[in-house]
Amino acid sequence: MRIVEIREKTVSIASPIANAYIDFSKMTCSVVAVVTDVIRDGKPVIGYGFNSNGRYGQGALMRDRFLDRISEAAPDSLIDQDRDNLDPFAIWDTLMKNEKPGGHGERSVAVGTIDMAVWDAVAKIEGKPLYRLLAERYRNGQADDKVWVYAAGGYYYPGKDHTKLQDEMKSYLDRGYSVVKMKIGAAPLDEDLRRIEAVLKVVGDGSRLAVDANGRFDLQTAIAYAEALKPYKLFWYEEAGDPLDYALQAELANHYDLPMATGENLFSHQDARNLLRHGGMRADRDFVQFDCALSYGLVEYMRTLKVMDEMGWSSRRVVPHGGHQMSLNIAAGLHLGGNESYPDVFQPFGGFADGIQVENGYVGLPDIPGVGFEAKSKLYAVMRELGES
Ligand SMILES: O=C([O-])CC(=O)C(=O)O
Numbered sequence: 474m475r476i477v478e479i480r481e482k483t484v485s486i487a488s489p490i491a492n493a494y495i496d497f498s499k500m501t502c503s504v505v506a507v508v509t510d511v512i513r514d515g516k517p518v519i520g521y522g523f524n525s526n527g528r529y530g531q532g533a534l535m536r537d538r539f540l541d542r543i544s545e546a547a548p549d550s551l552i553d554q555d556r557d558n559l560d561p562f563a564i565w566d567t568l569m570k571n572e573k574p575g576g577h578g579e580r581s582v583a584v585g586t587i588d589m590a591v592w593d594a595v596a597k598i599e600g601k602p603l604y605r606l607l608a609e610r611y612r613n614g615q616a617d618d619k620v621w622v623y624a625a626g627g628y629y630y631p632g633k634d635h636t637k638l639q640d641e642m643k644s645y646l647d648r649g650y651s652v653v654k655m656k657i658g659a660a661p662l663d664e665d666l667r668r669i670e671a672v673l674k675v676v677g678d679g680s681r682l683a684v685d686a687n688g689r690f691d692l693q694t695a696i697a698y699a700e701a702l703k704p705y706k707l708f709w710y711e712e713a714g715d716p717l718d719y720a721l722q723a724e725l726a727n728h729y730d731l732p733m734a735t736g737e738n739l740f741s742h743q744d745a746r747n748l749l750r751h752g753g754m755r756a757d758r759d760f761v762q763f764d765c766a767l768s769y770g771l772v773e774y775m776r777t778l779k780v781m782d783e784m785g786w787s788s789r790r791v792v793p794h795g796g797h798q799m800s801l802n803i804a805a806g807l808h809l810g811g812n813e814s815y816p817d818v819f820q821p822f823g824g825f826a827d828g829i830q831v832e833n834g835y836v837g838l839p840d841i842p843g844v845g846f847e848a849k850s851k852l853y854a855v856m857r858e859l860g861e862s
Pocket residue numbers: 492526527625685687737794795813
């Protein structure tokens with residue numbers, strides 16, 4: 474058994490939406506296909522991956538060094554002999570050979586995307602949904618059969634008034650979500666409060682609304698928002714300040730005793746550990762949002778979960794960023810607290826398998842081998858074009 478080839482391409486996920494920090498007018502993402510010589514149902518097994526929104530396609534890094542490391546490695550060194558399968562840990566070590574520690578930059582996105590495709594192939598070779606494989610290998614066989622998800626949206630875009638924002642949020646509730654998320658921080662505080670109040674009229678209660686500032690605020694602004702948000706008792710207040718400003722996050726906790734969330738822009742277990750060491754995050758109420766697709770993949774994610782465990786954090790406090798099926802599998806298989814969902818944006822990469830309904834805020838997973846991409850037809854069409862061409 475061997476990896477025959479790894480293919481990659483960059484695709485556009487451009488749209489007119491904006492958060493407080495960036496617009497998505499030129500957003501791209503990488504799609505990766507790991508082609509193996511294993512035959513299932515008369516066809517070679519191909520694992521697929523893609524990177525989450527917010528970081529651009531990583532083709533250059535992959536072509537410049539990561540893919541060569543795999544093609545130059547002895548094929549046997551990448552195999553899990555006991556299981557007669559690919560070995561995601563050995564593949565990870567090979568990808569990261571001669572990479573210095575620290576300064577994670579965007580190589581973590583390139584590696585995370587390849588790692589997703591490797592795990593998809595591993596689960597397909599074993600003939601199981603990835604979440605079941607993860608539960609069997611790492612959680613005594615106990616998988617969650619459904620995962621809590623919330624609907625993320627509420628972006629700024631030209632011409633979007635309060636009515637359009639309300640319509641968007643109402644459509645998420647109509648589709649079975651019980652918690653929604655909206656952007657803040659691209660408008661002045663008083664306008665953002667009016668936007669929040671407009672949404673509260675639709676969702677009914679602050680416990681059903683999270684807000685996301687995408688790292689926009691300095692400490693003074695973060696505190697001003699905290700004071701203004703407090704009476705609404707929101708589900709969470711996300712990424713108030715710069716993702717790496719742990720002192721800001723820790724000081725903010727002195728002004729806001731309700732749930733906060735952050736971590737989507739931390740790309741390694743060392744950065745996650747620094748957040749928990751220095752960011753004043755509270756294990757009894759706050760949430761962390763590390764996204765495997767941006768942060769060296771599932772191999773590294775397991776290290777992050779171990780760090781959390783050692784620091785007294787339940788895996789149920791993790792609700793990953795990214796709204797993708799890979800994190801949904803990790804959530805069900807490794808017992809996370811839930812997953813983000815983008816019902817309308819970042820298509821065809823956002824969202825879950827076709828025909829899977831959200832019920833009271835929970836979704837199930839398709840019962841097919843791998844991550845489940847084949848059950849999401851528009852996404853699979855993009856992947857297949859790369860893998861089977
Ligand atoms: O707008 C973005 O970059 C996405 C984001 O923060 C989220 O999904 O929490």
